[in-house]
Amino acid sequence: MTKAAKAGANAVVGQSGGPTGVINASLVGVIEEAKKHREIAKLYGAVHAVAGIVKDEFIDLKKLSAKTLKAVAGSTSSALGSSRDKPDAEYCARILDAFKRRNVRYFFYIGGNDSANTCYIINKVAGEAGYELRAFHIPKTIDNDLLVTDHCPGYGTAAKFEACALMGDDLDNRALPGIKINCVMGRNAGFLTAATALGKQRDDDGPHLIYMPEKPVSMDKFIGDVDGVYKKLGRCIVCVSEGICDTDGVVWTKKITDTGEKDAHGNIQLSGTGALADFLAAQVKTMLKVNRVRADTFGYLQRSFAGLQSSVDFKEARQCGIMAVKFAMKETSGSTGLTTSGSVAIKRLSDKPYKIELFRTELKNVAEKTKSMPAEFINSQGNGVTDAFVKYALPLTGGLPKTEYLGSYPRV
């Protein structure tokens, strides 16, 4: 960066998209590291992400006490507020104006692929305007669907939630047997739904069937699978992704709306409604004539439940924030504009012991696109996960509680 740009340079950090359990740990990582660098005069927190930047809504983050930072890091959701705005070039030009007014030379944006894209556009717009800016994207998403990185901060904590939910649900279903259908978030990626399997400890532990968006399934196959498990075990726990689709490629939730089988409750969106799970429960009840069929939609608890952070996820999220600042501070010869920008990514070094390192990747590698579950993580029947998936995802939960069920002990 030129001397002129460096003088009195400030930084902005924002949090975008759907919150996670550790997005604040990344924020605190940015703050803690920024505090160490005199090159960053002020670190502004953008309230409600890009929306706050264009409205000039900032708070002073370097002033926060260690005690406050600790509480922030431990809190779920986005402490600065979030936004669903997807800035185009015009919006980014307004962001650049806001940056110029406050001499912002560093921009840290914590979010998903859309946020990486925002970073990319802003950096491009800045470069074209000859304004020196370093823009870094810090990954977060419970969906785990970002490219390049081994996994996304936020996923491990949400995966822990799913695993704990299903460990309890399995014990509940053992106590009062029946068919249970759970609907899980994750958009078009099955990682989160797959995580419901991570707490399985006994051969017949639920979930017994897992349906992910990557493997289309017909209603006939679905009902047949449930029937098979129920006949064998006298109970069946099913986890379905909100994004599962039929063999014709149409998302089930959309089908419910289109076929007149929608409920009378108004618009149906993927999350924030129990329609899909209720619909599936009714189908199972009608077609299999089973009395006790229950449906749960895990909803927003999956991303926001307080006090359940994965220790591994927390540490990594914070480290990603720290590294973004470190990357931004690094002088590479002739680095201006686009050349010193990027997204922080995780590389897995080993599974046992679990070990990772962080690296910088280009924004365009992460922007816009999304990742799906690799084929080797889904079983051949398309209704469960493989050992390879468990090996991949289990360390991210930071460990799970053990459970015990006595009902299957020998009779006396």
Added chain:
Amino acid sequence: MTKAAKAGANAVVGQSGGPTGVINASLVGVIEEAKKHREIAKLYGAVHAVAGIVKDEFIDLKKLSAKTLKAVAGSTSSALGSSRDKPDAEYCARILDAFKRRNVRYFFYIGGNDSANTCYIINKVAGEAGYELRAFHIPKTIDNDLLVTDHCPGYGTAAKFEACALMGDDLDNRALPGIKINCVMGRNAGFLTAATALGKQRDDDGPHLIYMPEKPVSMDKFIGDVDGVYKKLGRCIVCVSEGICDTDGVVWTKKITDTGEKDAHGNIQLSGTGALADFLAAQVKTMLKVNRVRADTFGYLQRSFAGLQSSVDFKEARQCGIMAVKFAMKETSGSTGLTTSGSVAIKRLSDKPYKIELFRTELKNVAEKTKSMPAEFINSQGNGVTDAFVKYALPLTGGLPKTEYLGSYPRV
């Protein structure tokens, strides 16, 4: 107890009704204490409660290792399996036959008011048949609706779940503002829905409106309340009990079914469906023309989520199991049949420091009837809780995490 009855006497313990997060702690309390008493030759665990007794399905609990017991106590749900059977006199006669076959002289039954009633009937039937039996009920329910006892084991853990859920939900709703409706379990008692307020730390923290079954509410009043909060704060979080009813006394869930506004998904039960929350969200959306309205139904996670026990609840649940055995071992002059039976109850000695003691109450005091939220726990508008409720319920959660939100900090 007569010498003849005492010789080679055995005990049976069972777990009934809907599971809780600490019903296994009570079971382990019974096992640990029974191990200390040679008067109990064998302690049989009835698999699936009364259903297992009449089918002679028992496991030997004194043989379990300390390691297994620790894992059982830490597991949610009923480790012996549960049952929804409600035994009448004929059923209880069959239970008595089963007891006679195995020389069972002590019966411990962990459950709600129905289970207390089962104990009562069995004890009566035994007394009439001249069979010496000591039957003790150990309270459990997430609904907290049992009489006599200050509160019920199981409630504190479920209350912790509600509080953590809403602490996260509030932060999520701050990050991405809108109207959020949460549907909470609890049947006809509002205690669990009220517990959603326990994590509130700032004046404008959600939930902003809480509707409990004890206070009927019209749709007009409900919509008006939501509108008022939304206009003031730009967001609104509402928690409604699954059992809320209209001003004409009819439960809302029933109304949805009866008015043709039911969904097309089949039968609607109070729990295990998202119908009520979805219906309310659609009403709010239509009547207030607010775009972002979301609904969650917390479902079975409320009673089964793994790894989230309240330390206070855990300790008390275990202690209730221990005391049941102690009460049963106690010889009172001439105690036979009904005279040495009872239900374990909790008496609160002080709020600060929180202190309780356990005592014995008669089975008939607890059997069948249920308790509602006292009037002083509900605010005058019927849409929230009072400080008296928080003082009552907060200690039962065993403490809650602190949260921090920066979006309301002063701008720079």
